[in-house]
Amino acid sequence: MIEIRFHGRGGQGTVVASKILADALAKEGNYVQAYPEFGVERRGAPVFAFIRVDNKPIYDKSRIYTPDHVVVVDPTLVEAIDITDGLKDGGYIIINSPKKPEEFKFPDKFRVFTIDATDIAVRHQLGTLAAPIVNTAIVGAVVKILKLTKLESLIEAIREGVPLKQEENVQAAIEAYEKA
Numbered sequence: 001m002i003e004i005r006f007h008g009r010g011g012q013g014t015v016v017a018s019k020i021l022a023d024a025l026a027k028e029g030n031y032v033q034a035y036p037e038f039g040v041e042r043r044g045a046p047v048f049a050f051i052r053v054d055n056k057p058i059y060d061k062s063r064i065y066t067p068d069h070v071v072v073v074d075p076t077l078v079e080a081i082d083i084t085d086g087l088k089d090g091g092y093i094i095i096n097s098p099k100k101p102e103e104f105k106f107p108d109k110f111r112v113f114t115i116d117a118t119d120i121a122v123r124h125q126l127g128t129l130a131a132p133i134v135n136t137a138i139v140g141a142v143v144k145i146l147k148l149t150k151l152e153s154l155i156e157a158i159r160e161g162v163p164l165k166q167e168e169n170v171q172a173a174i175e176a177y178e179k180a
Helices: 014-026 117-123 135-146 151-161 166-179
Strands: 002-009 031-037 046-054 069-072 092-096 111-115
Touching: 002 014, 002 135, 014 031, 014 046, 014 135, 014 151, 069 135, 092 135, 111 135, 117 135, 117 166, 135 151, 135 166, 151 166
Parallel strands: 002 069, 069 092, 092 111
Antiparallel strands: 002 046, 031 046
């Protein structure tokens, strides 16, 4: 089983990103769980989303405490919270950031990847300039880096699960996939 924890802020599409990835994984016959964790927080408050994927039924319904990989939708959270809490040795950290991976100071036991999903989202007019929606772009990079599903499955999941600007979201995911 592979477990992934997403870190983001309310309103950025973190929960939708995890659902889109889960839908893409399920299209290829995987068993998947995807669920968020947040309270009554308002837009901009930290949120978590979790994914479990396996080739057999998943019975564990608990919170993910020791993820295999972490996806950071909002790079300001790198300084605000410990995104590596519980992350397994060898885990991947995928960060939405224009910085190079080596600019982040994480222990060598983790592999760090960056993708400027914000720039991609802005160029595809997803959200607003002040509040871009980066979910499909970050998921495009996640699919490429983790190699858990095919790009075609992700595109299909976006077309089925994103109600607005479907083609712009598809193109953002493809661009991030190609740049990752």
